[in-house]
Amino acid sequence: MSNQSQSLKTGFGSQSFEIECNNNDAYRLAEFLFFDFPGVVAEQEPKRYDLIYSGSRPMISLWEDDKRLYFGQNPYHLAVILMNEVLYHCIDANRESHALHAGAVIRGNSCIILPGQSGMGKSTLTAWLVAHGYQYLTDELIFLAEDGTVTPVTRPISLKSSFNQNSWMNLHDYHDQIIVSENEMMIPHRLLNQTFTPQEPLVTHIVFPHYVEGATMTLQQLSPAKSCFLLMQSHVNARNLEGLGVPVLAETVRNCHSYSLTYSRFEDVESIFCASNFLN
Amino acid sequence: MDRNTKPTISESYTAEKFEDELLLYSKTDEQALYLNNTAQAVLQLCGDDLTVAQIIDYLQQHYPDQREEIDQEVIEVLSTLESNGVITFEYE
Numbered sequence: 559m560s561n562q563s564q565s566l567k568t569g570f571g572s573q574s575f576e577i578e579c580n581n582n583d584a585y586r587l588a589e590f591l592f593f594d595f596p597g598v599v600a601e602q603e604p605k606r607y608d609l610i611y612s613g614s615r616p617m618i619s620l621w622e623d624d625k626r627l628y629f630g631q632n633p634y635h636l637a638v639i640l641m642n643e644v645l646y647h648c649i650d651a652n653r654e655s656h657a658l659h660a661g662a663v664i665r666g667n668s669c670i671i672l673p674g675q676s677g678m679g680k681s682t683l684t685a686w687l688v689a690h691g692y693q694y695l696t697d698e699l700i701f702l703a704e705d706g707t708v709t710p711v712t713r714p715i716s717l718k719s720s721f722n723q724n725s726w727m728n729l730h731d732y733h734d735q736i737i738v739s740e741n742e743m744m745i746p747h748r749l750l751n752q753t754f755t756p757q758e759p760l761v762t763h764i765v766f767p768h769y770v771e772g773a774t775m776t777l778q779q780l781s782p783a784k785s786c787f788l789l790m791q792s793h794v795n796a797r798n799l800e801g802l803g804v805p806v807l808a809e810t811v812r813n814c815h816s817y818s819l820t821y822s823r824f825e826d827v828e829s830i831f832c833a834s835n836f837l838n
Numbered sequence: 839m840d841r842n843t844k845p846t847i848s849e850s851y852t853a854e855k856f857e858d859e860l861l862l863y864s865k866t867d868e869q870a871l872y873l874n875n876t877a878q879a880v881l882q883l884c885g886d887d888l889t890v891a892q893i894i895d896y897l898q899q900h901y902p903d904q905r906e907e908i909d910q911e912v913i914e915v916l917s918t919l920e921s922n923g924v925i926t927f928e929y930e
Contacts, residue, residue, distance in 0.1 A: 782856045782859075787861055790863070804852070
């Protein structure tokens with residue numbers, strides 16, 4: 559492939575994106591981020607960004623028209639800004655469903671969503687589940703429709719770098735496929751589990767994770783009212799909560815099994831999620 | 839809390855009923871509030887033009903073996919409902 563500018567065109571829901579990349583390295587980064595996005599939405603004028611690598615010790619920059627969003631040498635930092643930009647527009651353009659901060663995985667006919675704000679351990683738990691036989695959907699954002707189906711925003715998994723020390727995440731041979739910063743990293747989900755088919759499943763289980771260092775693991779079943787209350791704390795677009803109404807969320811939780819999970823060790827988590835009766 | 843005041847329920851909250859539990863949601867400030875059975879009973883009485891003292895008295899008559907707990911519990915529930923904007927107090 560020649561080292562020339564290329565445009566990555568993608569989209570999600572009703573929103574399209576076009577990322578103009580000035581060389582192969584820039585294109586690889588854009589592709590890394592949006593590989594699993596559904597694709598271009600024809601009728602929508604795309605949001606445009608320029609991703610530029612320049613120099614032998616490349617300085618990289620991200621632009622939206624003449625507004626510079628990032629300038630520096632760390633692809634991870636640029637990737638976070640670009641992904642957040644795109645997620646913001648996906649959420650803003652969405653009118654039909656509830657946008658929730660949540661990880662999501664599937665196994666058989668069961669779909670577990672893991673709602674929670676940053677720092678609750680949802681990305682880490684999602685990654686662990688994916689490495690243990692569950693299929694990845696997202697570690698960050700889902701759109702929950704009126705009928706209870708989940709449309710995940712499938713992106714690379716974002717984790718604290720310290721989790722690379724875990725034995726279950728053996729990524730030492732894949733450093734060239736991972737983007738890292740001082741404390742965090744983005745990994746392609748296929749490094750943890752090759753099995754992946756884009757899906758929009760019906761949510762069957764809701765697990766609210768809470769990582770607490772040194773804590774004894776507890777798994778507490780939640781009533782629908784408590785589950786709905788907690789789910790509302792993970793809502794990322796109050797406009798839609800008002801427009802679509804709480805009854806849609808309420809109906810979904812009534813049809814699901816809901817749990818609150820406090821954990822600190824994956825040895826404990828294994829006894830729950832790998833038990834044959836958990837998803838029944 | 840002045841026990842002779844009357845609580846009034848705010849109209850900005852909508853309720854979602856789950857069997858014996860209730861979830862309140864405010865469209866104006868996007869707040870949600872989970873209510874257990876006791877809180878629901880207190881909230882219901884807030885709509886009956888009763889003072890705080892009358893609410894406590896009513897519940898104590900219905901649950902005579904829990905007189906002590908009811909007094910404190912009602913005050914706590916009313917404080918929570920007021921701080922979340924679910925009720926306001928009328929001073930006569």
